[in-house]
Amino acid sequence: MVRLSAAARALILTGVVTIGMHATGTAQNQQAQSWQLNNLRARWCVYFLVDSLTAEKKLPGNYRPRPARDFPGLSPAITRLIHDEPNYADWIPAQFCSSHFDRARVDNQQVGDSAAVLKDSQVLSTWLIGATPAADNTSGRATYFVAALRSNNWRLLRQAELWAMRGDRLEATVGKVPESTEDLFQVRIGRTVVTWEGHLAGDSAWAPPAVEENWYTDSSRNSRITGLASFSPDSAQSIAGTLRIVGKDDLAKSLRASPIRMVGPMMWGGGGKIDFSK
Numbered sequence: 001m002v003r004l005s006a007a008a009r010a011l012i013l014t015g016v017v018t019i020g021m022h023a024t025g026t027a028q029n030q031q032a033q034s035w036q037l038n039n040l041r042a043r044w045c046v047y048f049l050v051d052s053l054t055a056e057k058k059l060p061g062n063y064r065p066r067p068a069r070d071f072p073g074l075s076p077a078i079t080r081l082i083h084d085e086p087n088y089a090d091w092i093p094a095q096f097c098s099s100h101f102d103r104a105r106v107d108n109q110q111v112g113d114s115a116a117v118l119k120d121s122q123v124l125s126t127w128l129i130g131a132t133p134a135a136d137n138t139s140g141r142a143t144y145f146v147a148a149l150r151s152n153n154w155r156l157l158r159q160a161e162l163w164a165m166r167g168d169r170l171e172a173t174v175g176k177v178p179e180s181t182e183d184l185f186q187v188r189i190g191r192t193v194v195t196w197e198g199h200l201a202g203d204s205a206w207a208p209p210a211v212e213e214n215w216y217t218d219s220s221r222n223s224r225i226t227g228l229a230s231f232s233p234d235s236a237q238s239i240a241g242t243l244r245i246v247g248k249d250d251l252a253k254s255l256r257a258s259p260i261r262m263v264g265p266m267m268w269g270g271g272g273k274i275d276f277s278k
Contacts, residue, residue, distance in 0.1 A: 033159065033163055035105070037103075038102050038104070040268060040270070045264075046096045046097075046261055046262070048095070049093060049260060050094045050258065052090060058129055062134050067090045068090070069082065071130055072141065073211065078093065085259075092130045093130040094128060094129045095144075097125065099123065100121040100122070102121060111153065111156050112154075112155050119174045119175055123187065124151045125148075125172075128145065129145050129147050130142070131143065131145035141212055143213070143214040146217035150169065151167065152170050166219070166220055170188060170189045183199055190247070190251070192246070192249050192252040196241055196243050198239050198240050200239055201239055204237070207234065210231065214226065225278045227275060230274075234268070235270075236267045241263070
C-alpha cells in the first residue's frame with residue numbers, strides 16, 4: 001500500500017450503504033437482519049455481456065436469462081453496442097461491482113474493525129447476471145441473479161452464512177501503480193483477479209441518478225432469496241484507465257469473452273439499501 005494521489009483522496013467522502021435482510025414467514029416466525037456499510041469510500045462496476053449458453057450454465061433451472069434487448073437501465077456503452085451490432089442484443093447483461101466502505105454493522109452491532117482510509121477499507125463485491133425466476137413476469141426494473149457475493153470481512157460473511165446466504169472471501173488492494181501516478185483497484189475472488197488502473201476523468205463530478213435493481217439467489221437450503229437493491233450515491237465521475245482480467249474460472253472467462261467491458265463511473269458518498277426476503 002502506498003500514499004494515494006489527490007484524485008484518489010477525492011474519493012474519500014462519507015456515506016452510508018444500508019443492506020436490510022428480511023426472512024419472511026408466519027407472523028410468529030419472522031426473521032430480519034440489517035447490514036450497514038458505513039462511510040462508502042468508493043463504488044465501481046464493470047458492465048459486460050455474457051452469451052446465453054454461459055448464462056444458462058450459471059443459473060439454476062428455476063431461472064431464465066434476460067437478454068439485453070429486453071433489459072432496462074443498460075450502461076450507455078452497451079446500449080450503443082447492441083444498436084450498432086444487433087447480434088449482441090440476445091446476449092445477457094452482467095456486472096461485477098465492488099463497494100469499498102469504512103466499517104460494517106449488523107443489527108446495530110459493529111462487524112469487523114473500522115477502516116480510517118480508502119486503502120484499508122472493507123469490500124463487498126458481487127457478480128450479477130441478468131435473469132428472472134422462470135415464472136416471473138418481469139417489471140420495468142433491472143433483475144439479476146447473484147452469481148457471487150464476496151467480502152474481505154469474514155464476520156460479515158459469517159452473518160450471511162447464518163442466514164443461509166452463500167458468500168466467500170476476497171482479497172482487495174487499493175493504492176498506486178508502481179512507478180506511476182495512476183490509481184490501483186484490485187480484487188481477487190476465487191481464481192479471478194480484476195484490476196483497474198487509471199484516474200478520475202472529465203472536468204468534475206456529478207450527482208448520479210438513483211438505481212433500483214431486483215436481485216435473486218438460492219440459499220444453501222434451496223429456498224429463493226429475493227432482494228430489492230437501491231443505490232443513491234452523492235457523486236460520480238468518469239474514469240479513464242486500463243482493466244486487466246487474470247484467471248481461469250467462470251468469472252474471468254466470462255469477462256474476457258465479452259464483446260465489451262465498460263468500467264465506471266466511480267461513485268462515492270450517499271448510500272444504498274438492499275432488502276432481502278425469502
